[in-house]
Amino acid sequence: MIIDLATLQDNRRDIELTLEKEWWRSQGECDPDIAFYTPFQVKIEIYKAGDKFVIEGKLSGELILTCDRCLEPYHWNPRSSFDVFFARPPVDTQKTDLELIEEDMDVDFIKAEEIDIDDIIREEIFLSLPAKFLCKEGCKGLCPSCGSNLNEGVCGCLPEQGHPAFSKLKHLKTMDRP
Numbered sequence: 157m158i159i160d161l162a163t164l165q166d167n168r169r170d171i172e173l174t175l176e177k178e179w180w181r182s183q184g185e186c187d188p189d190i191a192f193y194t195p196f197q198v199k200i201e202i203y204k205a206g207d208k209f210v211i212e213g214k215l216s217g218e219l220i221l222t223c224d225r226c227l228e229p230y231h232w233n234p235r236s237s238f239d240v241f242f243a244r245p246p247v248d249t250q251k252t253d254l255e256l257i258e259e260d261m262d263v264d265f266i267k268a269e270e271i272d273i274d275d276i277i278r279e280e281i282f283l284s285l286p287a288k289f290l291c292k293e294g295c296k297g298l299c300p301s302c303g304s305n306l307n308e309g310v311c312g313c314l315p316e317q318g319h320p321a322f323s324k325l326k327h328l329k330t331m332d333r334p
């Protein structure tokens with residue numbers, strides 16, 4: 157959804173969106189494996205503050221993630237509040253490189269009078285994801301030998317014996333030194 161900043165009435169605009177399951181699409185192989193379980197509710201307020209545009213928003217919904225250990229799908233409920241700042245770049249056509257001051261580090265620069273809200277929402281969903289996708293804290297994962305889900309029970313594999321090249325070390329006698 158494109159927002160035309162020139163049409164902000166009273167320098168403020170409130171937007172409420174319901175993003176259906178079909179809204180989410182993977183944009184590349186580097187994207188994590190996620191899907192919407194329920195529609196996402198998004199509330200956004202856009203206003204002008206001095207020479208900057210501020211977007212304050214909240215999003216909530218339910219995602220389906222795949223556990224990194226056991227590869228089973230599970231549900232994740234991200235709830236996120238965010239603030240994004242936009243500004244027009246300085247109108248200095250003589251310089252090709254701009255030196256940014258500390259306060260500019262939190263500001264995105266816009267090229268036109270438009271902002272794509274979908275990109276902001278997508279970024280906020282990514283930022284709300286856990287660093288490691290785990291269905292539960294004590295997830296046991298998969299057996300490295302047979303691939304059984306160890307959360308469902310013990311598999312029939314023998315305990316790991318180690319590398320066969322080192323099996324002779326078990327019979328090595330050590331000397332006791334005084």
